[in-house]
Each structure stands twice: as C-alpha cells, then as structure tokens.
Amino acid sequence: xxxxxxxxxxxxxxxxxxxxxxxxxxxxxxxxxxxxxxxxxxxxxxxxxxxxxxxxxxxxxxxxxxxxxxxxxxxxxxxxxxxxxxxxxxxxxxxxxxxxxxxxxxxxxxxxxxxxxxxxxxxx
Numbered sequence: 868x869x870x871x872x873x874x875x876x877x878x879x880x881x882x883x884x885x886x887x888x889x890x891x892x893x894x895x896x897x898x899x900x901x902x903x904x905x906x907x908x909x910x911x912x913x914x915x916x917x918x919x920x921x922x923x924x925x926x927x928x929x930x931x932x933x934x935x936x937x938x939x940x941x942x943x944x945x946x947x948x949x950x951x952x953x954x955x956x957x958x959x960x961x962x963x964x965x966x967x968x969x970x971x972x973x974x975x976x977x978x979x980x981x982x983x984x985x986x987x988x989x990x991x
Contacts, residue, residue, distance in 0.1 A: 897925035897948035900976040904969055906983035912960050916985060922950045924973035931972075934958075935965035935985075946974070961988020 905919040920942075922930060927944035934940070934956050944950045950971075958965065967983045 895925060895975070897975075898923040900924040900971070900973050900979045902930070902969060902971045902979045902981040904967065904981045904983045906967060906985055908984070909986045910958060910988075912958055912988050914957065916956050916958065917953050918956070918967065918983065919953050920951065920969060920981075922971045922979075924948060924971065924979075925975035926973055928972040928974055931970050932956075933968045933970075935967055936962065944971075958985075958987040963987065 900923070902920070902922045905921075907916060907918075910916045918932075920930060920932075922944070925948065926946045927948065927950055928946070929944050930942045930950065932940045932942075932954055936958055938956060940954055940956070942950065942952065942954065956967075963986065965985050965987055967985060968980060969982070970978055970980045972978050
C-alpha cells in the first residue's frame with residue numbers, strides 16, 4: 868500500500884460521512900410545538916378583548932380558545948407549520964379574574980397549552 872493511500876482513504880471516509888449526515892432525512896419538518904398568547908391583563912364588561920396568538924409545529928391541526936366564561940372559539944390551521952393572528956372576545960359582565968386557555972393540536976407532536984389571565988370589571 869502506498870503511503871498516501873491511507874490518508875486519501877481517511878479523507879474519503881470523512882467526506883462520505885459528512886455528506887451522509889447532511890443528507891439525513893429524519894422525516895421531520897417544521898418546528899418543535901409551541902404556543903404563546905399576548906392578552907391584556909384587564910378589561911371592562913362589553914369591551915372587545917383582543918388576544919394575539921403565535922403557534923409553531925410540524926403539522927398544526929387547529930387551536931381552541933376557552934375564554935373562562937363558557938365561550939369557546941377555534942382557529943383552523945390545516946396542517947400549517949406556523950399560525951399567528953388575533954382572536955377577539957367580549958366578556959358581558961364583570962366576573963373577576965378569567966383564565967383564557969388555548970390548546971393547539973399537532974398531528975405529529977401532540978398538543979400544547981397556554982394560558983392568560985384577564986381581570987374583568989375590577990381594578991388591579
């Protein structure tokens with residue numbers, strides 16, 4: 868065996884392993900599942916409350932919002948990898964502290980929840 872052949876073989880092995888690692892297809896696209904909410908801390912009865920949401924995942928199926936007063940809304944995401952927007956709600960009467968719970972479903976990664984608390988009709 869020639870002296871340079873061993874070195875060339877080692878370089879080829881490193882190059883092949885580097886290429887194989889770069890081309891690895893683990894079948895996962897998108898992002899790790901996440902969900903965040905930006906909500907006002909306080910609102911008055913009959914006032915429109917706007918809440919921003921931001922979700923990321925691999926195949927988002929939808930987001931459900933339970934406002935804490937019995938009302939429920941949802942947003943369809945149809946397999947998207949990201950979803951962001953605003954949902955609105957009106958609390959009809961003062962009721963103290965309401966907990967908004969949001970749940971995003973992902974076909975690959977399961978579900979993730981986020982919460983925000985909104986004080987309605989009272990001062991902080």
